[in-house]
Amino acid sequence: MTKKPKIYIIDVTNRDGVQTSRICLSKLEKTMINIYLNQMGIFQSEFGFPTTRHETNYLNANLELVQRAQLVPIRLSGWLRATVEDVEIAFKRVPKIKYLNLSISTSDQMIIHKFKGKLDHQSVIKEMVEALKKAKKLGVESVGINAEDASRSRIEYLIEFAQAAKKNGADRIRYCDTLGCDSPFTIYERVKQLADAVQIPIEIHCHNDLGLVVANSISGARAANDAGVDSYINTCVNGMGERAGNADLISVILAIKYANGLQNNYHLDERVNLKMAWKISKYASYAFGVPIPINQPGVGANAFAHESGIHADGALKDRRNYELYDYEELGRGEPEIIETGRKITAGEYSGIKGFRNVYDKLEIVFSNDKEASRVLELVRYANVHNQKPLVDDELSFIAKYPDIARKIFTMEP
Numbered sequence: 001m002t003k004k005p006k007i008y009i010i011d012v013t014n015r016d017g018v019q020t021s022r023i024c025l026s027k028l029e030k031t032m033i034n035i036y037l038n039q040m041g042i043f044q045s046e047f048g049f050p051t052t053r054h055e056t057n058y059l060n061a062n063l064e065l066v067q068r069a070q071l072v073p074i075r076l077s078g079w080l081r082a083t084v085e086d087v088e089i090a091f092k093r094v095p096k097i098k099y100l101n102l103s104i105s106t107s108d109q110m111i112i113h114k115f116k117g118k119l120d121h122q123s124v125i126k127e128m129v130e131a132l133k134k135a136k137k138l139g140v141e142s143v144g145i146n147a148e149d150a151s152r153s154r155i156e157y158l159i160e161f162a163q164a165a166k167k168n169g170a171d172r173i174r175y176c177d178t179l180g181c182d183s184p185f186t187i188y189e190r191v192k193q194l195a196d197a198v199q200i201p202i203e204i205h206c207h208n209d210l211g212l213v214v215a216n217s218i219s220g221a222r223a224a225n226d227a228g229v230d231s232y233i234n235t236c237v238n239g240m241g242e243r244a245g246n247a248d249l250i251s252v253i254l255a256i257k258y259a260n261g262l263q264n265n266y267h268l269d270e271r272v273n274l275k276m277a278w279k280i281s282k283y284a285s286y287a288f289g290v291p292i293p294i295n296q297p298g299v300g301a302n303a304f305a306h307e308s309g310i311h312a313d314g315a316l317k318d319r320r321n322y323e324l325y326d327y328e329e330l331g332r333g334e335p336e337i338i339e340t341g342r343k344i345t346a347g348e349y350s351g352i353k354g355f356r357n358v359y360d361k362l363e364i365v366f367s368n369d370k371e372a373s374r375v376l377e378l379v380r381y382a383n384v385h386n387q388k389p390l391v392d393d394e395l396s397f398i399a400k401y402p403d404i405a406r407k408i409f410t411m412e413p
């Protein structure tokens with residue numbers, strides 16, 4: 001019997017999420033997102049831009065955590081334009097990078113109106129193949145090819161593009177609904193046609209301009225699996241991402257697990273652990289400075305709230321009357337303790353006594369005063385870097401990996 005195809009998650013919060021207008025994450029915050037995604041059993045984090053100079057130390061420092069077996073088994077992948085030059089720069093700045101996604105536009109609209117005669121349909125394929133060959137030559141272990149604007153690309157051309165990618169060693173094709181114009185019906189048909197013809201795993205990258213992002217993502221993934229190949233859904237924590245956002249990480253997982261017709265018939269990567277949902281969603285909200293909507297699936301304040309007589313009575317009699325899944329599954333239900341009396345915080349101008357108090361509460365002990373002063377100095381930098389009070393996990397991270405933290409805070413323009 002052949003192996004059943006699966007649905008994997010590739011989270012792009014640290015790429016599409018941070019390139020979004022008006023919102024950003026510090027390099028420490030990006031690192032924490034990678035750590036939480038790993039704890040959640042997510043297959044891959046698109047962790048940044050290897051050709052962008054201010055990312056270099058952050059990317060290398062995170063790959064050092066991989067080498068020390070602290071950020072495994074998650075795969076950390078970089079996003080690049082599909083050009084030989086970008087691939088060369090990436091390997092020069094981030095030599096230990098193993099996973100890449102190379103991106104180029106495939107629609108008539110973008111080939112004509114973005115490349116403006118610089119590239120035509122055949123040279124787009126040629127450019128992509130040359131970048132792919134270069135990446136393979138420089139030692140990439142796994143590489144996805146992004147067809148930007150795939151949803152507006154002619155399907156015959158998309159198939160030709162994907163066949164060339166497969167022939168030259170690509171591991172996946174990323175079908176990008178860059179403008180969010182697909183519907184669950186069109187994406188199913190197009191991805192099915194593409195996957196049937198090329199027989200290569202398909203990544204589904206959708207945007208929410210029509211409010212269809214989660215439906216489109218699972219429909220595209222289903223089409224790939226129906227064609228007998230694995231699918232990879234691109235997500236962002238709290239549905240961040242360009243314009244109206246990408247597919248929300250938690251909603252996608254809930255949909256695969258609980259939607260009629262998907263449950264039992266389609267197989268989510270079994271390592272995914274929803275218990276981290278509450279934590280990662282709250283952290284991303286704090287880090288981005290964007291509140292979680294009250295009606296957000298799974299993690300919104302109202303996701304398990306009942307008030308009307310019939311609903312409250314029903315939910316109290318048996319939760320399944322009005323709740324599709326359990327809040328405990330998402331890591332909710334524990335009371336959160338908020339200090340209402342004296343509170344010492346660690347900031348950019350903290351001294352050693354207050355700092356010791358903060359770390360005592362985290363039950364972290366330093367071997368001597370020298371070590372404590374060294375970590376205190378890094379915590380001050382971290383506060384300058386984040387420009388908001390550090391959370392406990394960030395404080396613990398700095399104490400545990402002071403040398404990595406130092407690299408993350410260092411930028412050399």
Ligand SMILES: [Zn+2]
Pocket residue numbers: 016178205207241242
């Ligand atoms: Zn995007």
